[in-house]
Amino acid sequence: MMSMRTLDICPKKTAGFTLPELIIVMAVVALTASLVVPNLDQAYKTVKGTLEKEEVIGRLNSLGSFAFSNSIRIDSNAFIEQPILENYLPDGWSAQGDFVFQPNGACLGGNLQLFFLEVLIESRSLSPPFCQIELDE
Numbered sequence: 760m761m762s763m764r765t766l767d768i769c770p771k772k773t774a775g776f777t778l779p780e781l782i783i784v785m786a787v788v789a790l791t792a793s794l795v796v797p798n799l800d801q802a803y804k805t806v807k808g809t810l811e812k813e814e815v816i817g818r819l820n821s822l823g824s825f826a827f828s829n830s831i832r833i834d835s836n837a838f839i840e841q842p843i844l845e846n847y848l849p850d851g852w853s854a855q856g857d858f859v860f861q862p863n864g865a866c867l868g869g870n871l872q873l874f875f876l877e878v879l880i881e882s883r884s885l886s887p888p889f890c891q892i893e894l895d896e
Contacts, residue, residue, distance in 0.1 A: 808875075811849060811852075811875075812875075812880060812881070813894060814849065815848055815849065815852050815873065816873075816881075816892050816894060818847060818848060819854060819871070819873070819892055820891050820892055822860050822866075822890075823860050823864040823865065823866055823889060823890065824864060825847070825860075826860040826861065826862055826863075826864050827862070827863060827864030829843060830862045831843065831862055832859065832860065832861060832862055833859070833860040834857075834858060834859045834860070835854055835855045835856050835857070835858065835871075838853065838854060851875055851876045852873070852874065852875055853873075853874045853877075854871055854872070854873055854874070855871075855874065856869055856870045856871040856872050856885075857869040857870055858870065858871050858885050858890065860890070865887070865888045866885060866887050866888055866889060866890035867887055868884075868885050868886055868887040868890060869884075869885050869890075870882070870884055870885065871883050871884075871885055871890075871892070
């Protein structure tokens with residue numbers, strides 16, 4: 760006769776982690792996340808602000824070309840008075856100063872102040888004939 764063997768489904772020594780070990784690991788992960796997440800949010804805002812500023816400066820650097828291609832005179836009042844420039848800068852950004860771009864694309868120079876949500880971000884003196892703003896490294 761054949762003897763029947765019993766199959767141990769759950770051996771007495773099982774490999775794995777105990778509940779206290781798992782709770783300690785979860786507590787360490789939660790603590791680490793609570794320290795890292797606020798810093799990630801601040802880093803994201805900083806990078807986003809820098810990229811937006813670079814985009815705005817790029818658009819301001821192309822004002823001469825824009826004035827030439829649309830045959831318009833551009834000064835700080837033009838952003839308010841001319842519908843074609845209404846959405847030239849992203850929301851919240853504005854440019855003020857005594858700068859002037861002629862319809863032929865030439866810049867007469869002047870000063871430019873760049874604002875975001877009414878806070879001064881950049882103030883530069885523009886040199887004719889191109890009036891380019893150099894990005895800070």
